[in-house]
Amino acid sequence: MQSWIPLVPDSASTFSWKVDALYFYLSGVTLFFTLLISAVLIFFVIRYRRRTPYEIPRPIAGSHKLETLWTIIPFLIAMTMFAWGARLYFEQYKPPQNAIEVYVVGKQWMWKLQHATGQREINELHVPVGRKIKLIMTSEDVIHDFFVPAFRTKTDVVPGRYTTLWFEATKPGKYHLFCAEYCGMNHSGMTGSVIVMEPREFDNWLSGNTGSTTPTVAGQQLFQTLGCVSCHGANGEGGRGPTLAGLFRREQQLEGGQKVIADEAYIKESITNPQAKIVAGFGPIMPTFQGQVTEDQLIQLIAFIKSLPGGAATPGASPAATPTEGPAPSPAATGSPTRNIR
């Protein structure tokens, strides 16, 4: 690497410079106040050193004016940091529309990734430059954390839940991927690389790595072999079980009056623990598939269910245009960023 000591890591995503700018602002304020306090301290310590052993200085009671001043000024400065940080955070955790989706499963101590087009990777992620990438992540065992310093973003990968992380790479290259949440014996070995490529190179890489079926197709096969079809229909049109076509991101009316948005975590729960939430009008007749399907297979089933067209939903891997999603987002929208798809 460089012979000089860098102060910031590689900048390779659209967040990088934004986080760096806030970091430099915070560093500037920190340096200013640390130097100010130190300089005043040193000056006082020298200027007002004890000159004779028994001297007693004149007491000073205090000053409300000064107290007010040094309460309000730091507060206002802190609020600028708060507002700036919060605004950027919303951007970091607002999953974009029309992103390339990649499924990530963390396990002790490796990263398993699968592209929507079927390519599988271990501890490596190939992405094209200039495209929004959205990772849908879960863990097979303990909590992990997907951390790419060059992208200035990370998210915990939590068992039993699906979390998302998105970024848009801006510079081709090979960047560190770290697990940032302590996960046991080989935690420091749970590392890898994110390889950012020019779009054409990426297309070449994709076409050179075919062979595995896409998660959607694999999910469809599972849907058959596990016997889901007998109640939910071959294309999720429903029967003894609720309709699955067009289910994703739709509001589901539950037995007992509750409502739930059908996201990844809900679909997973309905497979592994079907009694937890019963759709209104249906009986608790579905057996649990806990232990019979792996996290990978769950992701494939979810991918298949997400792909089922129905109602107003647009078919395909992009659930972007479903009505519940609301209007298309603008970068400034303070809409509802959710990174925890429950």
Add this chain to the structure above:
Amino acid sequence: MKAIESFETPRPSEVNYINAQYGLKSWLLTKDHKRIALLYLGSITFFFFIGGLYAMMIRLELLTPQGDLLQSTTYNKVFTQHGIIMIFFFLIPSIPATLGNFLIPMMIGAKDLAFPRINLLSWYIYLLGGIITIYALLAGGVDTGWTFYTPFSTTFSNSYVVAAGLGIFINGFSSILTGLNFIVTIHTMRAPGMTWFRMPLFIWSHYATSLIMILGTPVIAITVLLLAFERVSRVGIFDPGLGGDPVLFQHLFWFYSHPAVYIMVLPSMGVVSELVANFSRKNIFGYSFVAFSSLAIAVFGFLVWGHHLFVTPQSVYAGMIFSFLSFAVAIPSAIKVFNWTATLYRSSISYDTPMLYALGFIGLFTVGGMTGLFLASLAVDVHLSDTYFVVAHFHYIMVGGALMGYLGGLHYWWPKISGRMYPEGWGRFAALVIFVGFNLTFLPQFVAGYLGMPRRYHAYPPEFQVFNVLSTAGASILGFGMLIPAIYFVWSMRYGKHAEANPWHLPGLEWRTQSPPPTENFEVTPVVTWDAYEFAPREEIEVVGKFGPEAERI
């Protein structure tokens, strides 16, 4: 000058709390708060050096990028045990159980704490918790990190999690009892004339600390209990495989463990208020602001735990609120720093060892506090969480803050506690060595953290080596610096110059009795007619920047 001479010097007496009784039994069954303080002092020093040994093992392992000195399983246990020992068995009891125990009754003119037997009980509980934890370490160790995150701790770790958890659970009761004892003592046992606003700020900060101890500690006890319950009986609470929620654990854990940071640093702030005022012979600038900022920290400290969960599936809106409150809780700390600095204006500053630690504290705590703002700031925290930046930040608070205050206080009150003076030259030298070693250890970690080096890594990419080499070099200097006071304190107990009753010439109540004090602290119950840090007669008080009725009244 006349003010200092007018302080009454107590009659020297041969009998004091140390030689009043002899024999092991007289120590192990003592109800004297001063003797119990010494029991604590001995035990926390023992734990401090164990924790320090682990710290050196961590730093030696990280000298090279490859994991070559320790195996990863060993390394994981070493950093876990470093955290558990240092936090639960050194930092949390450090100042309250030793200096607080010794000085709260003396500073408010009481003969003892309100519940002397409970005070002794709390030491035995601490000891029992400590022994069980040591058993966990010797039996095979713990590898969960001191944070015990689930489901790793409940399902996946093959180490002595339940034993270590039991040690922490039991130790918590010691903390609760100490807090209870302090609160009751401060409310009911103040000497005549010792009104709330005449109390030294050390007492205010311990009052605030005690509130956190009795309100927060039960939550960690419950959390550890649930963890052990899930681990042993496989009832799903936190493990999603059993139907639990792993993030719930983090909420419960940090609900205690963030306020616990204030248990560590508030007493230290109290010590620094004493040191700054007394070694500059000046009353604290803005006394009531410093006093109430301690309470504000204690209260707001309970509302910021969610800033440890910015990268978990916590709602982004919750994250926003926690971020706001975390910035808000920084303000009372800033107020303290400004007031300490202002106290020095037109004062008479001595360069004795305790004051060097106090000045070091202000500088290091400022860095620690300001870098906390990076982590309160949502977007920057996303990049920084679980990196070495966090490690550096909390060591600036816990070592640069809490430990500096503890060492400063120990030097300051050593003549009172032991009746002997420590060697001043060595004291100043050690303070300097510790300051340099500390900064060299932890400053490079801020940079390594922003560059992306994750914490709890046994091996790391080679580009981070330069920072780790600096850090290890600093830690060696720091470790050497820590040995110096350990040696001269022990040395001084036998060979140190005998201390006068009031070697620093100060107005505080604890200095108006002999050194070491008699068992009952004061021969006659003192009547307090002066404010804290009143070095000069009242008429001479000067009000700068008159503002509001408060200033006029003074």
